[in-house]
Amino acid sequence: MGVLGRKIAFVSLFILFLTAHSQQRIAKIEFDGNEHVSSWRLRKVLVTPVPTWTMRLFKRLPVADPKSIKKDLENITAVYLDKGYLDVLVKAKPIKYKGKEDIVTLVYRVDEGKKYFVERIDWSCADSIDTVKLAKLIGLSPGDVFSPFKLESGRLNVYRYLADLGYLYAEVEAGYRKVDSLVRIVFSVKPGKVVYFGKITYKGLINTKKFLLKRELSIKSGKKYSYSAIQKSRQELFRTGLFKVISIELSDTLSHPDTVDVVIRVIERKRGFYGASIDFGGNKNYDFTMQISANWGHRNVFGNGQSIMMKGLLQAEVITNWQFISNRYEASIYEPWTLGRKIPTNLVLYFEPGLKTQNFPWRVQRFGAELSAIIHDEPRTHKIGATYERVDIYGVPEDIAMEIKMQQGIYITRKITYTIQADVRDNPLNPSEGSFARVSTELVGGLLGGDEHFAKIDATFARYIRLYHDFILASRIRTGVIGRTLPAAEIAPTNKFAAGGANTIRGFKELSVGPKAADGTMLGGNVIFLLSSEIRFPLIWKFYGTVFLDMGQVWDEWKDINPNDIRVSSGFGVAFMTPFGPIRLERGFILTKLDPDQKGRWHIALLYPY
Known part of the structure; x- marks a missing residue:
């Protein structure tokens, strides 16, 4: 039985009591004996709903649920353990609320005990292991408040560090011993042998070519095993937007082979998509407008990861007057890898033929292109872009067209x-x-x-x-x-x-x-x-x-x-x-x-x- 389990073993009698009085409701929740942790902090970890004045007013008080209260005891104990109170004991006691049989004040009584600090950290491992590096990973140092949760987190960090060096079968154990109000931590590390990635198999591919997955992977056949490389590969595959489900599994690790084969299973998303929308609004030239837009796209053209999208927009004046006032057509092409490098590039072409309206009896035609590229260099992101636009006004002489540009603030922007x-x-x-x-x-x-x-x-x-x-x-x-x-x-x-x-x-x-x-x-x-x-x-x-x-x-x-x-x-x-x-x-x-x-x-x- 773990530390947390030992601290709450006594609650079974209380659970039986509440089961026999399952209709009891809680009017108040109080804490007693919590000198070093505020009631506000403990209240945040409760599963049992905290009664409010509105609940009391409308007689909607929470039920004293045994399972919820048991979870409360676990959570309160965990808060204290994380703060170094290893001997903490928490009990829950219902007290009749203003003499009513079916309504109680639920009191959590805390016996905090001593607070423990880290005295020293000892290592039992091969001389080839850099314990100075490992000590920085565990998150605890001599003089720190001891937390069994930080100790377990540190143990996992040590394992992942060794796993990134190829030690897939590393065994890392962490224990501690209490001496007065101090804790002595002992880490036992057995790295085992270095393991390499073997054959990589792909399953679930229907419309996506295998090379698309290969170029996103940080794991390669023949390279040292790396836990981080597997996690990064999974993230990069999700970023493509092509898959709903991705799993990366190791096969036959029980026999501890020198090389481990990898199986990558995916479930592809639908390649095509479409949509439409209607929006209503207004602007300084028209009181009421309606905009209709529709789009169609394909997120994996030819199975290579490129995507395309076509979009059309039509805007009209409505209610006070009925007329079309503008339209726009867009086409975009997305390339996730540019010139053989992972540089996502997006090209957008747009065309606005323009429409003559009652307010503006001329046609303003626009054509433009926007090119952008993104380079990820965690935690930094670089984005480079270029914009080209051409604007022509038809239906009026050239000198009038220049005047219209000035009056309406029409600027040709290239940047x-x-x-x-x-x-x-x-x-x-x-x-x-x-x-x-x-x-x-x-x-x-x-x-x-x-x-x-x-x-x-x-x-x-x-x-x-x-x-x-x-x-x-x-x-x-x-x-x-x-x-x-x-x-x-x-x-x-x-x-x-x-x-x-x-x-x-x-x-x-x-x-x-x-x-x-x-x-x-x-x-x-x-x-x-x-x-x-x-x-x-x-x-x-x-x-x-x-x-x-x-x-x-x-x-x-x-x-x-x-x-x-x-x-x-x-x-x-x-x-x-x-x-x-x-x-x-x-x-x-x-x-x-x-x-x-x-x-x-x-x-x-x-x-x-x-």
């Missing part, structure tokens, strides 16, 4: 982009540790031609620190600058910087911070600075709270930078966690007195701002 980012967050949707950095650059126009000529750089860095329990400090700094490559070149407002809103400076209207025209129209600026910090913490169930401080500004040019122009806001919010990320409701208060027309506001947004 080259490069982005590098490093993401070491533990969870991209709800990070609690790690950091995220990204630098993106654009070179627009120049030798490429087009109407705009500028260079742009935008840099962001975010850091996440666990302050206390699940209280997370998240901070972000962002800076960016745009410079013209031709002195008289115009830059479209959509390519300039603007701030304000749920993801930049909360409390301000969306994209309301920055240079404006006399009528209040946002022109955008060429320099941006943002600095934000917030504390995120759990509230109840899937709800999290947030308190934040945002500051920043957008200036027209570098010479216009003035710290006194910086806008500052603060506020609070609530986030509800979903499988797609948090949905935020936040209230921002403007602290600076530079914008008398803005009084702060509420924001609703999906995902954290950083």
Whole structure:
């Protein structure tokens, strides 16, 4: 019987008691004797629902379920064991609630015992084994609080390290002995013999060629066995998007052969896909619009991993007036390996023939291409892209066409982009540790031609620190600058910087911070600075709270930078966690007195701002 099992063996009598009184309900849950672990922390690991005032009001109190309470005892014991209290004893006792037979207060009584620390770590292994390296893998050092869970995790880390060196049959045992309030740890390591990968067999392939799997694998026949190579191979095969199920198994390991054969089984996804959607909305030119889109694609053309997709969009004005106003056709080709290297490349071609409408009795035709390539160099990702566009206006003289371009802000954009980012967050949707950095650059126009000529750089860095329990400090700094490559070149407002809103400076209207025209129209600026910090913490169930401080500004040019122009806001919010990320409701208060027309506001947004 393990440590955890011995700590809860006594609960059988309590389980029998509750079984005989299975209709008892719990009005309150209390903890007694927990001097070194807060009730809040213990309450988080309970399986039994914690009664709330609403449950009591509507008489929906949770049932005293024996299985749930047994699991509670296991979880509470595990919390203490992880904190070094190896002698902990936990009992559960029901007490009649206000004299009622069928309602109880459930009290978890804790006898914490002594707290144990690591005295030393001894190794029993061959001289060829680098114990200094192994000691760094176990996560425990002399003087640390002892945790049997960390010890087991360390044992697995040692095995995986040896397995990556080819020692598939390594035997790693970890034990400990208590001496007063100290623990002496002993590791016994028997590496065994070096093992090599043998024959690799593929099963389940129907439409996919074998070489496609081979090029994704980190395991090769004749190479040393590696646990990490198997895990990486599985991840890379899933990344192709071609398979629903992937298993990588070793055959005949019981006899401990020098070479192990590998069997890779897959279940392929359907190659073809299609879809359609209808969206309703509006814009500054039309009150009510409807957009119909349809797409068709193939994710494994000729069995080589390339994919293609065709897409068509049609937009119409509806209700107040009925007419077609725009259409667009797209074709994209995706190549996962380029020039024999794993560099995913995507080419998108689009064509907008344009339509004459009652508002605009001319036709604006667009043709363009977008090429992008991604290079993964964990934890860094590089993305290189190029965009080419041509715009022609038909139905009016050439001089009128130029005037229409100016009035409607039609800019022909041709550019080259490069982005590098490093993401070491533990969870991209709800990070609690790690950091995220990204630098993106654009070179627009120049030798490429087009109407705009500028260079742009935008840099962001975010850091996440666990302050206390699940209280997370998240901070972000962002800076960016745009410079013209031709002195008289115009830059479209959509390519300039603007701030304000749920993801930049909360409390301000969306994209309301920055240079404006006399009528209040946002022109955008060429320099941006943002600095934000917030504390995120759990509230109840899937709800999290947030308190934040945002500051920043957008200036027209570098010479216009003035710290006194910086806008500052603060506020609070609530986030509800979903499988797609948090949905935020936040209230921002403007602290600076530079914008008398803005009084702060509420924001609703999906995902954290950083």
